[in-house]
Amino acid sequence: MTPFKSAPTEPIKTKEIPRRLKLGATVALIGRANVGKSSLFNRLLGRSQAIVSAESGTTRDRNTASLSWRGINFWLMDTGGLDPTKDDAAGQASLREAKRAIQEAQVIIFVIDNQTGLTAADRIFSRLLRQKRSRTVLAINKVDHPSQRTDFNPAVLGLPEVILVSAKNGTGTGDLLDAITSKLSPAPQPAASPLSLGLSLLGRTNVGKSSIFNKLLGEERSIVLSTPHTTRDKQHDYLEHEGVMIELIDTAGIRRQLSGAPLIEQQSVRQSLAALQQTDVALLVLDGAGDLSWQDQRLGGLVAEAGCGALILVNKADLVKQTDRSVKVRQVARWLPMLAWADLLWISAKSGENINLIIPRARAVAQARQLQLTHQDTEKFMAWLKRTKTTAHLPLISLEQTSTKPPRFRLLAKTKERLPAAIGDWVARELRRRFKFNGSPLRVTIQGVRKI
Numbered sequence: 001m002t003p004f005k006s007a008p009t010e011p012i013k014t015k016e017i018p019r020r021l022k023l024g025a026t027v028a029l030i031g032r033a034n035v036g037k038s039s040l041f042n043r044l045l046g047r048s049q050a051i052v053s054a055e056s057g058t059t060r061d062r063n064t065a066s067l068s069w070r071g072i073n074f075w076l077m078d079t080g081g082l083d084p085t086k087d088d089a090a091g092q093a094s095l096r097e098a099k100r101a102i103q104e105a106q107v108i109i110f111v112i113d114n115q116t117g118l119t120a121a122d123r124i125f126s127r128l129l130r131q132k133r134s135r136t137v138l139a140i141n142k143v144d145h146p147s148q149r150t151d152f153n154p155a156v157l158g159l160p161e162v163i164l165v166s167a168k169n170g171t172g173t174g175d176l177l178d179a180i181t182s183k184l185s186p187a188p189q190p191a192a193s194p195l196s197l198g199l200s201l202l203g204r205t206n207v208g209k210s211s212i213f214n215k216l217l218g219e220e221r222s223i224v225l226s227t228p229h230t231t232r233d234k235q236h237d238y239l240e241h242e243g244v245m246i247e248l249i250d251t252a253g254i255r256r257q258l259s260g261a262p263l264i265e266q267q268s269v270r271q272s273l274a275a276l277q278q279t280d281v282a283l284l285v286l287d288g289a290g291d292l293s294w295q296d297q298r299l300g301g302l303v304a305e306a307g308c309g310a311l312i313l314v315n316k317a318d319l320v321k322q323t324d325r326s327v328k329v330r331q332v333a334r335w336l337p338m339l340a341w342a343d344l345l346w347i348s349a350k351s352g353e354n355i356n357l358i359i360p361r362a363r364a365v366a367q368a369r370q371l372q373l374t375h376q377d378t379e380k381f382m383a384w385l386k387r388t389k390t391t392a393h394l395p396l397i398s399l400e401q402t403s404t405k406p407p408r409f410r411l412l413a414k415t416k417e418r419l420p421a422a423i424g425d426w427v428a429r430e431l432r433r434r435f436k437f438n439g440s441p442l443r444v445t446i447q448g449v450r451k452i
Contacts (some may be wrong), residue, residue: 014129018359020217021238025074025184028101028156030129033080034119035054036141038063039167040111041078044177061095064236069177072184077101102128107183107442108136110159110389114143114197118156126157138162144169166422197366199359200249200275202303203285204295208315211349212285213237216358241359252277276302280369280405281309281362281439288328289319289348292335300336307406309365309440310342313358318348339430343439370404373435378409381434390426394419397449399427406441414446419440 029037045065062077080442088328102108108129112122129136138159143149144166163179165172176210201209217237235250276282282303284294314328325346345361347354373381382399385391397412411427415418424444432442 018239018241021240026105027107028105029109030078035111035113036167037111043167072181109139111139114140196244197246198279200279201283207285207287208349209285215349215355276306279308280366288314289316300339304338309369309451312344314346317346317353318351368437369440408443411446419446
C-alpha cells in the first residue's frame with residue numbers, strides 16, 4: 001500500500017449531510033470566575049469532565065454532558081467564568097459564550113460563592129438573567145458546613161429559589177437536581193440516541209482544531225483565538241448523520257513537554273491524550289502551511305498505540321498550491337511512518353474545502369476498524385500465504401481473526417523458534433491491501449506451536 005494515500009474527494013453516496021444534534025432540554029451553570037461552577041458540574045455528573053483550577057478564567061468554552069435525574073433527561077452545560085473587569089479577547093469570548101448559553105438554556109443555575117458573599121459582579125450578571133428569573137435557580141456554593149453560611153440576603157437578586165450546595169462534598173446537590181427537574185417538563189424527556197461513533201480532533205496548538213470543530217457543527221461553538229492554548233477543557237458536542245449519533249470532541253493543543261508547561265496546560269494535555277482511549281477515530285490535524293514538528297510525531301505515535309482509527313486532516317489547504325501538496329504529503333510520510341495505514345485528507349476550515357467529507361470518511365474508518373472477515377476469507381488468504389514467495393517456505397498452519405476494534409489476527413506456525421515480527425507486519429500490510437481496512441490499525445501476532 002502506498003503510504004498516505006489521499007482520501008478520495010468525491011462525495012460518498014449519502015442521503016444527508018451531518019448536522020448538529022438538537023440537544024433538547026439544556027441546563028446552564030452561570031456565574032463569575034472561581035465560584036466553583038466546574039467543580040459543581042463535575043459533582044453533578046459524578047465524574048471529572050471539566051478542568052478545575054484556582055486560576056481565574058480556567059473554563060472558557062461551554063462544556064456539555066448528558067444527565068438524568070428522576071426519569072428526566074437533560075443536558076448540563078458548564079460555562080466560562082464571567083469577569084466584568086476583563087476586556088481581553090479570551091474574557092470577552094467567554095462572556096459571549098455565556099450569554100449564548102443563557103439564551104439557549106431552559107433552566108439557569110446562577111452560582112454564587114458563599115465564602116465571598118454577594119459582589120458587584122454578581123449583581124451585574126444577575127441582570128443578564130432578568131428575562132429568565134422564573135427559570136433560574138440561585139445556587140450558593142461552598143457551603144461545606146451549615147456553620148459556614150455567609151450572612152447575606154440573596155433576595156436582593158430577585159430570584160425566588162435558593163439552594164445551598166457544596167461541590168466539594170456534594171451537600172445539597174440532590175435538592176439542586178430536584179429544583180432543576182421541577183422547572184423542566186414533568187413528562188420524562190427522551191434519552192439521547194445511543195452513541196454510535198466517537199471522533200476526537202487532535203493536534204498541536206494553532207493548527208485549526210477549534211475552527212474545524214466549529215465548521216463541522218455549523219456554528220461558533222468553540223472559542224477561536226490566535227493565542228496558543230485557547231482551548232483548555234476538551235469540548236464535547238454531537239452530530240447526527242443518517243441516524244447515527246456522533247460525539248465530536250475538540251481537544252487542547254500540545255505545544256511543549258508537560259514538565260515545563262503551566263499546571264492548567266498539563267491538565268489540558270492529559271485530557272487530550274486520555275480522549276484517545278475513548279474515541280473510535282482520531283482526526284489528527286496538521287498544519288498544511290507550516291513544517292511538521294516533534295509534537296506531530298509524538299501524537300502520531302500515540303494514535304498508533306491507542307488502537308483507534310485515524311484520519312489525517314491537513315488543514316489550511318487554502319494556503320497551499322495544488323502543485324505543492326505532493327511535497328507536503330512526502331513530508332508527512334517521513335515524519336509519521338507509524339500512520340502509513342491512515343488516509344490523508346486536505347481540508348480548509350477557512351474556505352470549507354472538503355469539510356463535508358470528514359464525517360463520511362471517519363465513518364468509513366470506523367467501519368474498517370470493526371470489520372470481521374469471514375472464515376472463507378481467512379482460508380483463502382492463508383492458502384495464498386502458503387503459495388507466495390515471501391512466506392511459502394515458512395511452516396504456517398492457520399490464520400484466525402481474534403477480535404475487532406482494532407482488528408487482530410493470530411497466525412499459527414509449526415515451529416519452536418520465534419519468527420521475525422517483520423513477517424507479522426508484512427502479513428498485516430497484505431491483509432490491508434486485499435480487504436477494506438484503510439484507516440484502521442491492524443495487529444498480526446505469530447504464535448509458534450510444537451504440535452498440531
